[in-house]
Each structure stands twice: as structure tokens, then as C-alpha cells.
Amino acid sequence: MAGKSARHRVAIIGCGRLGQKYAQAYSTYPDTEIVAIAEYNDERRQAVGERFGITALYPDVQALLGDVVPDIAAVVTPTKFYKEAVIACAEAGVKGISTDKPIAGKLSDADTMVEVCRERGIVYAGGNLQRAMSEVQEVARRIHAGQYGPIIGASVHRWGSGEISGGGCQHVAVLTLLAGAEVAEVIAWGTPAEALASDTDEGLIINGRFHLSNGIDCAVFGMGTPYRGVDVWSEDTLIRWDWGPPEIYQGYDAHGARQRIEAHYAPYRWSEFGYLTTSIRSFLAAVETGSELVISGHDLRQALEVAIAAKVSAQRGSVPIKLPLEDRSLSLYPRRYRWLGGDEDGLPQSVEEAAGR
Template identity: 70%
Template sequence: MSNTKYRVAIIGCGRMGQNYAEAYTTYPDTEIVAIVDANAQRRDVLGTRFGVAALYPDVETLLKDMVPDIAVVVTPTKYMKDVVIACAEAGVKGISTEKPIAARLQDADAMVEACSERDIVFAGGNLQRAMNEVQEAAARLHKGEFGNIRGASVHGFGGEISGGGCQHISVLRLFTNAEVEEVIAWGTPPEALSAETDEGLIINGRFYLTNGLECSVFGTPTTCRGVDVWTDECLVRWDWNPPEIFKDYDQHGNRIRLEPNYSPYSWSEFSYLTGSIRSFLSAVDGNGDPWITGADLRQALEVAIAAKLSANRNSAPIKLPIEDRSLALYPRPYRWLGGDVTGRPQSIEEAKS
């Protein structure tokens, strides 16, 4: 950890933004210097709750007044692109965003490029890929501790293939150390296939990976709801918890579950949000990459768009990267527009604690 005390602005401080604010208030190397939120009442309450005097209604007003070191963008998805680009142009050192990163591929591209061309660290959000045990299981797979990877599968890729499915795609890419290069998919129900959003769409199919693996995709949960990766003797299973590791077989041919003995991790207070934030800060310090990046979220969006496109084209194979960057897949309205405008506002009482 560096000796720097990073000056952090939380931009969009609703339900999720407040989780970030709790974390950034706690860490010894960060200080929240500003809160930006469109909702005046909530903004005021949060200023008191987090002891922050600099409160702004929008990112433009913030940046006229100060340029923080770190911009934590937790607005509804619709507003992320403009906020991320404004912060990148103003010269912050690191920006984090949330899931899904965008609806339209070219908007995700614009964010990734605005950060990369200025060497700004661009982190993803509260994703399970950033759980320390998920990272450790991946590192052990990559070191060859379990032997060569033979196969992979995704389970429960449905309901919200972009808004929630980015969890699966991010873990799959991490475990296999590969990109999805082609997608073939079948989708149900028909009304979800013809909608603009990812709501209710169930995708079955096949992902072809750059390392030659063919990954089966199950739209509904099987015995698990996450990602399996297997080698000759082992199975590594991420099922929304620290990954389980199975090695060898008992006399009945059943896989034997090992005690994974994950290393202790110094930051444990905020579940996997912690790994996301701590690896982000470490990257801003110059050490490695965030455990979940904006580019990871862009890849996840792209796979989701490819899956829906394939399903809509009678399961035609779709190659990635997708050429038409104007393609879009919207998340459900709550994610896109936030609770205040979609009938699920966070009450002021709730925001107080």
C-alpha cells in the first residue's frame, strides 16, 4: 500500500454507491472528498452520513471545482459513458465503473479508449471475478497445479445475460485465460428475443474460446449456476462463492472435494467489493491491473450481444470482436435509469444508515 491518501469522488451514490462510500471511508489510504448525486435530498443526507462537505448535483460541477484522484462511477448505466469520459478528460488517475458498463458497444469502446489513451486505470465493479479466492483459484489453474484445462461450461446464463451474465463471462475468461471468439446460441422465450433489453432471456449455446476450448452454455441452472473448468483430474467450480476444487475420484467414481486452503486476504470487510477496490487502488499505485476492469465489462457486454444476435439469426455463428459497434443490449430499466425513475427509489430514511 502506498503512503498516498487518494482523494475519492463517489459519482452516483444510491444503493450501490453507498456500499462503495462505506468502503472508501474505511480504508487508510483513501478519503472521500466529494459526493455527486442527482437527487438533492439523498445527496444532503449522504454528506452528513459520510462526513463529506463537497456535494455536487452532476459531474460537470464537480470537475469545475476539483479533480479528484479517483472517480468511483456508480450512476445508473445510462449515464456512465459521459461521466467516465468527463473524468478521463479532466485528468483523474483512476476510474471505476459498475455493471453493465453500457448498452451500446461503441459506448463501452469509447470509455475503454478514453482511459487507455491517457494511461488512466479503468476498473470494473462489484463482480465476483474480483473475489480473492476466485483470483487465487485462477492463478493456481494457470500455474498448472491442476494440470491442463480440458473443458469449461457456463451454467444459468439467463434472466439478465448482460446485467448479471457479465459475472459468468468475467470468471470464464479469467479461469481459461482466453477470450470468447465465436458464439452460437439458442434463446427463449420469443418475446425476450424480440425485446431491446436482456430481461428474461435464457441463452443456451456454445462459446468457442481462443485457446481451442468449446464451452457449453446452459441457460438455466444445472447442479450449479456459475462456471466449471476441468482438467484431467480436477474440477474448479465457481458457483457464486469461493470456488470449490475437486481432485481425483473415490472408489465409486465420484469427484472428491478438496479443502481449497485459500490464502488469507488482508481486506475482508466488504465481501468481493473489497477485492475490486483494493486491486484497483493497487493498480493506481502502479502494481498490476484491477481484478475486474472496464475492458472486462466491455467483453462481457460483447458476448451477451453476440449470444442474442446468434439466437435471433437461427443460431448463426457470431465472431468476436463484433464488427458492428452500433449494436446494443439494454439492461433492465432499474439498472439503466436507476430506482428513482423506475419506481424503486431508495427512501431518505434508508439512505441515512
């Protein structure tokens, strides 16, 4: 794009509903330029090409890499196609790769993607998750700087809303950030029986307990309590992420109830793209300087692993399951829309919508 410094040449792999959000963001930042798009659907490919002013258009990642090797590849196909795209981009010499969520169906596929990138020194970023939200990151920094005192408890509410992998990775990624720990052991109870017996996470409601690596036991509620997110608390402060900037409660009123205080979060640039911006900016910084990602491929893998462990625990009569899982052949597939996309699930995006009209 003329006039841009374009430090990062970007390819979008899969340019459906979410891919177009990535494309909007990457075409707005002053230091990024979209150089190519791979999109499987012919009409949508033409529509998004015109919409974002891109002429280097390809049906798939192989065709794209045959012509262009970008610095950055944003993989936003349905989950089934992430692995092929990540490996192809890594082998072609792309410096940074992101996928979205959930990372995979099979745990071994998640391992392959994380390992291929690690071995080659490629940054593997984790996409559009609430963990990346600037306010979530800011409250985490405050917690870890000791501003609220040591965290002594945690809970997860309405885990995944009936999608413990597809949506539940949001909860796990926020929990591990705010608690400053990973999930070390899972014990779970699951309903309904048909969902527990299937190979997907669709409709499965899990209640249970995550034992964290810092010794905290985290209660896990499958339904709303009425909250829907993650709470962590210290002696006198409760931080509540409930899908948005975390609320902070500090001290108690005359009746012993918690009092909400003003969080005073700093404003964030390019807030029109929400937490996608924080995720992408940390990704670009990591490619430039090796700095830490706000959400990584490893975080996505850990979320899949926790979801698999919960399902296995519930299936086996609530056996405690330790993480990392020994059996890397285990799997948990997301619902059809996430796995195969809207076209295969009977929810295709119209050409008008893809064209931004």
C-alpha cells in the same frame, strides 16, 4: 479525513444503494479519502453527505469537476450515465476511473470509455464483480501456475439468470479468468420469443456454446443444472464457481464420483466489503504502480460483447458469431433498474436507508 495519509482522493459519482457500499469501503481504507460526492437526488445527497462526513456535495459530475478533480472517480450511477461521467472525469485529469456493471447498452459507448481512458493513460477498473473475489483470484493463480494440470473443458450454468448482460457479465468475467482465454465465437439459442425480439436482456434465456481463444468449447446453459456459475476442469480436477469461493474437486472415489477437497484459501483483509475490496485494492495498486487489474473496463466490454453476440446469434437462427464483433453499433440494454436506477424504476431508496439508519 484527519490523520489519514490519503494517498488517493476519491469522488463517488452516484451514491445510491451500491454507491454507498463504495463510499463505506473508501472511507475505511487507511490510504483513501472521499473528497466529494455527486448525487442527483437532493435528499439522498444530503443524507449520504452527513453519513460519510462529506461537505463537498454536487448534483452531478460536471458540477463536481468544476470544483474538485479527484485522483479516483468511482462511477456508480445507473448504467445510462456511465459514459458521460467517464469522459468528463478523463478530460478533467482523474487518474483512475471505475464503473460498475453492465458497462453500457451500446457497444460503441463501451468502446469510447475504454479508448478515452487508454489514450490518456487512465486506469479503467471494472467494479464490484465476483471475478475480483480473492478466492476466485487465488484459484485462477493456481490454475495458471499449473497446479491442477491443463484446463480441458468449461461450462456456464444459468447464464445471467435472465439477464445475460446485467448479470451474465459475472459469468463471462469469471470464465475468461479461470480458462485463461477470451470468448472467440458464440452460437446460441434463445427463449422466449418476446424477449428475443426486444432490445433489452430482460427475461432472455440463452443456451449455447462459447468457443474460447484457447480452443476449448464451453457449454452454456440458460437454466440451473442445478449449478448457477462456471465450471472449468482438467484431467482430474474440477473448479466450480457457483457464486462464492470456488469449490475444488480432485480425484475420484471408489464409485467414480468426484471428491471435493478443502480449498485452503488465504484470508483476506477488509473482508467485510467482500469482493468490492479486492476490486478496489487492485484498482488503487494499478493507479500507483501500473499493476494488472483483477477486473477492468475491457473485461466489462468483453462481457457486453459476448451477450450481444449471443442474442444476435439466436435472433438469426443460431448463426456462429465471431468476436470481437465487427459491427460496433450493436446494442443490448439492461433491465430498467440497472439502466435508469431505482428512482425511475419505482424502487427509490428511502432517505433513512441512504442515511444508514
